[in-house]
Amino acid sequence: MTGTGTHDVLAAQAHGFLSPTGVEIVFLLVGVVTLGAAIVTVTTRQLVHAALWLVVALGGIAVEYLLLTAEFIAWVQVLIYVGSVVVLLLFGLMLTKAPIGRSPDADSANRPAALAVAVAAAAALVWVVADAFRTTWIDLRGAPQGTTKVSGEILFRHWVLPFEALSVLLLAALVGAIVLSRRTERENTERKNGAR
Amino acid sequence: MHLVYPAVLAVLLFCTGVYGVLARRNAILVLMSVELMLNAVNLNLVAFDVWLRDTLHAGQALTLFTIAIAAAEIGIGLAIVLQVHRNRGTADIDRLRDLREPDGAGPQQPADHDEKAEAAA
CATH class of the missing domain: 1.20.5 (Single alpha-helices involved in coiled-coils or other helix-helix interfaces)
Incomplete structure (x- = not known):
């Protein structure tokens, strides 16, 4: 009795301030923002804005890692992707003399075919994945699984x-x-x- | 948390990346779309690692490796794009058509083929 009570308290402390439902709601909201930023990244006609929207998408994915309790990977994502990859991409845009304003030829002529392929792939994959995992839940209670301590131990031990x-x-x-x-x-x- | 949420988000991000790779003209925008696809895979790896409670945490280790390889890939890719831009004056993928097949004909032009055969004989 006391043991389970202590465990619950520890789990609540380990899991922070969000209830399980709260985690799901925040995950969905951040997911919508991430997906929107990704879509703007691949459709905008201003090249520099594409790189800046990529920052939003990658940062959103870092928040999703945090919500999945993979803390170390979230910070690695922020450091490497948001910190250096996007800067490299901006340097690349600068050195290839990309136009600053709106460039009408950002998309090539096979855009309808690309859209068809992407929509078909998305429909097929979403159907399969949603059907396969419709009764599966991730158990986020208990100790976080991706703290820096855990990640360091498995990385340098195995x-x-x-x-x-x-x-x-x-x-x-x-x-x-x-x-x-x-x-x-x-x-x-x-x-x-x-x-x- | 329902496992479908991260899985479906990863699928949609991956398909966004596929659209970007196929539809964009600038090589650097194509590299950005590749980054989106890699991130979708990483999200899947982390979600399944947390779901399966793997004792070796193979998913998270593999995610770290993927991030490092993506960093190497973007470095090499940008170096190649810069070199192409320096040599050709453009970074547009569909203007780099040196290896395309000639227009208006199939994979092999019959006349060409005959001429080559005659030359060889």
Whole structure:
């Protein structure tokens, strides 16, 4: 009796201030905002605005991770996606001299086909997924499953080898990006001759 | 929480990304849509990890790996797009048509084929 009472108190403390129904409502609202921002990202004609709406979509996904008690991944999402990937994309837009205002040719000619494919895929997948998981509930009570402590323990206890392999991959990507983007000696001389 | 909510949200985000990849013309906008698709997959991984209460937390570990690989991918992708823009003066995907098949004909033009055969003979 006392044991369950303590457990309930601990669970309530561990789960924060939202009731289970509250979590569902907030998840749905944030999901609607995320989906809306994603749709604006792929349909807007202003390229810089697309990158800024992508921030809203990715931030919304970070909040969804928090609601699913995956706290560490939420902060990693904020750091890497919102913090660096979007900045990289904005730099890319700047360096490719993207037009600042409205650009009429942001969408290519196969837009109706793309819309048909996306709507068909969405209908099929939503039908299958909703039918398959209609009686499944996630149990969010109890200790949070994605705290930094838990994530660090599993990452460095069970996933060390993939983690180190990933660091090699990141290093390779870094070197590759530098090699791709530095000018060769021949290009430099050509550029100088062209300037003269 | 009902498992359908995160699953359906991930499906819809993925299809939004598919639409963006197919419909956009600028290469950087295509990369943004790819990021949306990757995030949909990550949301699925986290939701199923929390649902299954995996002791190894494979879903969350895999999400971290996906995020790192996406960061590497966007770095390399932007380097390639910048290089293409420097060489061609455009980052529009449908203007990069060097590898397309010739217009108005099938995969192989019969006349061409004959000429090549004659040349080979």
